[in-house]
Amino acid sequence: MRIWGERGTLQDQEQRLAYLFLLVPVTIVFLVIIFPTVWNLWLSFHKLSLRDLRTSAPLSLNFTTYSYLKVFGDLDFTSSLIATLTYSIGGTLITLLLGLGTALLLSPKFRGRGAMRGLFLIPYIAPVVAVTFTWRLLLDPRGPIMTALVNVGWLKQPLHLLGQRPLAMTTLILFQGWRYFPLAFLFIMARLQAIPRTLYEAADVDGATPFQKFFYVTLPQLKLILATLGLLRFMWTFNRFDDVYLLTSGAAGTKVLPVLVVDYLIGQFDVGAGAAAAMVLFGCLTVLLIIYFRLIMRRAEQMEV
Amino acid sequence: MWHKVTGVLVLLVVGMVVFALGETTVTIWTDLVEPKRVVIQEELAADFMALHPDIKVEVVTVLESEMPTRIAAAYAAGALPDLVRLSLEYVVGWVEEGILDAEAASALIEKMGVGTFGAGPLESVKVGSGYAALPTDGWGQLLLYRKDLFEEYSLAVPDNWADILQAAVVLHDPPNMYGIEVATDPNQVYMQQVFEHFALSNGARLVDEAGNIDLTTPEFIAALRFYKLLATQFTPRGNIYWMHTRLDYLGGKTAMTVWSPYILDELAGLRDSAPVTAEFPEGTPVLYERTGIVSSFAGPAGAPAQGGAVLYLGISVDADTEAAQAYAEYLLSDGYAKWLSMAPEGMFPMRPGYINVWKELEFGVDRKGKISDLYPAEVINAIATGVENIDRWGIASGRSACVSAIYATRTVIDVLRRYIDGEIDSATEAAQMMQDRVRYLSGCEDK
Numbered sequence A: 001m002r003i004w005g006e007r008g009t010l011q012d013q014e015q016r017l018a019y020l021f022l023l024v025p026v027t028i029v030f031l032v033i034i035f036p037t038v039w040n041l042w043l044s045f046h047k048l049s050l051r052d053l054r055t056s057a058p059l060s061l062n063f064t065t066y067s068y069l070k071v072f073g074d075l076d077f078t079s080s081l082i083a084t085l086t087y088s089i090g091g092t093l094i095t096l097l098l099g100l101g102t103a104l105l106l107s108p109k110f111r112g113r114g115a116m117r118g119l120f121l122i123p124y125i126a127p128v129v130a131v132t133f134t135w136r137l138l139l140d141p142r143g144p145i146m147t148a149l150v151n152v153g154w155l156k157q158p159l160h161l162l163g164q165r166p167l168a169m170t171t172l173i174l175f176q177g178w179r180y181f182p183l184a185f186l187f188i189m190a191r192l193q194a195i196p197r198t199l200y201e202a203a204d205v206d207g208a209t210p211f212q213k214f215f216y217v218t219l220p221q222l223k224l225i226l227a228t229l230g231l232l233r234f235m236w237t238f239n240r241f242d243d244v245y246l247l248t249s250g251a252a253g254t255k256v257l258p259v260l261v262v263d264y265l266i267g268q269f270d271v272g273a274g275a276a277a278a279m280v281l282f283g284c285l286t287v288l289l290i291i292y293f294r295l296i297m298r299r300a301e302q303m304e305v
Numbered sequence B: 001m002w003h004k005v006t007g008v009l010v011l012l013v014v015g016m017v018v019f020a021l022g023e024t025t026v027t028i029w030t031d032l033v034e035p036k037r038v039v040i041q042e043e044l045a046a047d048f049m050a051l052h053p054d055i056k057v058e059v060v061t062v063l064e065s066e067m068p069t070r071i072a073a074a075y076a077a078g079a080l081p082d083l084v085r086l087s088l089e090y091v092v093g094w095v096e097e098g099i100l101d102a103e104a105a106s107a108l109i110e111k112m113g114v115g116t117f118g119a120g121p122l123e124s125v126k127v128g129s130g131y132a133a134l135p136t137d138g139w140g141q142l143l144l145y146r147k148d149l150f151e152e153y154s155l156a157v158p159d160n161w162a163d164i165l166q167a168a169v170v171l172h173d174p175p176n177m178y179g180i181e182v183a184t185d186p187n188q189v190y191m192q193q194v195f196e197h198f199a200l201s202n203g204a205r206l207v208d209e210a211g212n213i214d215l216t217t218p219e220f221i222a223a224l225r226f227y228k229l230l231a232t233q234f235t236p237r238g239n240i241y242w243m244h245t246r247l248d249y250l251g252g253k254t255a256m257t258v259w260s261p262y263i264l265d266e267l268a269g270l271r272d273s274a275p276v277t278a279e280f281p282e283g284t285p286v287l288y289e290r291t292g293i294v295s296s297f298a299g300p301a302g303a304p305a306q307g308g309a310v311l312y313l314g315i316s317v318d319a320d321t322e323a324a325q326a327y328a329e330y331l332l333s334d335g336y337a338k339w340l341s342m343a344p345e346g347m348f349p350m351r352p353g354y355i356n357v358w359k360e361l362e363f364g365v366d367r368k369g370k371i372s373d374l375y376p377a378e379v380i381n382a383i384a385t386g387v388e389n390i391d392r393w394g395i396a397s398g399r400s401a402c403v404s405a406i407y408a409t410r411t412v413i414d415v416l417r418r419y420i421d422g423e424i425d426s427a428t429e430a431a432q433m434m435q436d437r438v439r440y441l442s443g444c445e446d447k
Helices: A010-044 A050-054 A066-073 A077-105 A113-120 A128-139 A144-152 A167-193 A197-205 A210-238 A242-247 A257-267 A271-304 B002-022 B035-051 B064-077 B088-096 B102-112 B119-123 B147-152 B161-171 B189-201 B218-233 B242-250 B263-267 B321-331 B336-340 B352-359 B377-388 B400-409 B411-420 B427-440
Strands: B024-030 B055-061 B083-087 B134-140 B142-146 B256-259 B291-294 B308-315
Touching (some): A010 A271, A066 A271, A077 A167, A077 A257, A077 A271, A128 A144, A128 A167, A128 A242, A167 A210, A197 A210, A210 A271, A242 A257, A257 A271, A257 B064, A257 B400, B024 B035, B024 B321, B035 B055, B035 B321, B035 B336, B064 B083, B064 B088, B083 B088, B088 B308, B088 B400, B102 B321, B119 B377, B134 B336, B134 B377, B142 B147, B142 B161, B142 B263, B142 B377, B147 B291, B189 B400, B189 B411, B218 B411, B242 B256, B291 B377, B308 B321, B336 B352, B400 B411
Parallel strands (some): B024 B055, B024 B083
Antiparallel strands (some): B083 B308, B134 B308, B142 B256
């Protein structure tokens, strides 16, 4: 390769052009991913309040582990971590199950199938503020659902589904399932339709029951897509903030880690602890994803081949 | 070609300079977001702009619950509004965080005359030799009770714990009538406000004599027990917050509840979105005439205490100080009557010279009425004295950064709710849990 500035051969010029083009995505990646992450890591090793953000304090080289000690020493940290795990695992499983169920229901041809499929997408596309507000009203102990249940005589006392442990977490998980199953449904349905008919015909010839067809033909074909969806949903739920905050604000045992981050940052103006909690969240997620890849993704990929 | 470019540049620069010289913009963030109140604020801005053609005022509405979040984000971005309306628990904390310009506020208060403001509201936000922000209006929390029922059963006015409890026991007859409804929804600041009122009434303050957080005092533990008693024995189950207590009081389903004076216009039937649904025989007094008001009550170990809120106008550190001061002064002088007219029942003037003007203001949403025509003098006095005596955790002892963290994280009421639900066995244990959690918040460390 020649020195920059010299024209060189056509090949050299093209190479230089290629690097130039590459500069655009690299800059973007740097600005929106690498820089914020590194900056957050940097902030998490400082003791900073909101006020310090406007001074040169964030740039100082006085590193401290204060923020991490604060996060790990927090009386709510362990319960917060458990809540996050419960919420993520429960939410992911229920989303997948509901998505799989609806996809199976809506894959045979019948009249109005298109309209049904469209209807099923509503929870996913409706604005989150509107749906959480509506659900809060519906689930209020004196709202329509509880009033009806008490009037019918199924309940003696109304339940506070969003205000009491462990009901609040269960409700959050169910809400997660309701709101995000359409995504799983779309993915699974696309995969279902790509399964060759011949496999089912062969199964029919062997005299397989519908259950056998599902467990030995359909499910193996869906493994990779289910594993991928599980991965995505788990990641997104682990970092989920808006649903939780809007439904329970973190009360009644639903203070998940992202809510803790906001508590530090906005509630206590402790920027360092907020950054450290975010890094802890990031770290937990990374570890969990590595395990997931090792245990599930790899196996699912092998099955597919 | 070059002189064309230069020409355009010169034009641009000149234009910007003219623009900059010609007009200053004052942005005000307000938590008064109801449409009719926004209209009044827009009118105030227009009136001011007519007097000061060189200043442009922009009114931006922000939900009260989102104000801290939005302010923190704006601070980090260096784009704070010039003026911001905020409640007492945040004021001093925000000066400490460098959000509010206490000097600008103090200078304006000096100019308008320190003596023209109520002493209490100014004292609460004293920082150094000045004041953190300008008090605009406030309300004292009220205990509403059914005077007619109290008379019928010859119960004493509920201005102390024993009489409150006695009345609740006698009048409790669910689901037709609940003895007293208190807040139990840990998602709502309302629960903190109501509980704090009970804690203060028993002399349970947030801090000990050394200025450190202390929630393990016998007075505080007694307040926890009493609150749990009211919440479990006389309050309907559920996440009860201001919406339920208002609904039930207006529906004649609770004998007592704690609310802000903002309920007074609904109670008088002036607001269709929150109608009075309690029915009484034709020709007998209606609900508001059957309502008694107590502005402060006392526990066995405390003196009468008054909860409530004072709202302030803060000048931010990013503000165009002179223009912001000019508009703040306008709102609190020439525009003050109009400002208070947004909701006179909950906006008591913080400048005593305006109390007579305030008494003549009309309130109500769908119908209008004069507060002094509808309610007897003792109610008006209860509102007026209530505001003057407002007491709050931590404010006078300089721990307001901690108070704002308690409010924003809702730590205390979250534990309180678990105690009410029976997840935590004893009040002592609950108090210790609160103590440990609160002391762990940034801003609440020992001095």
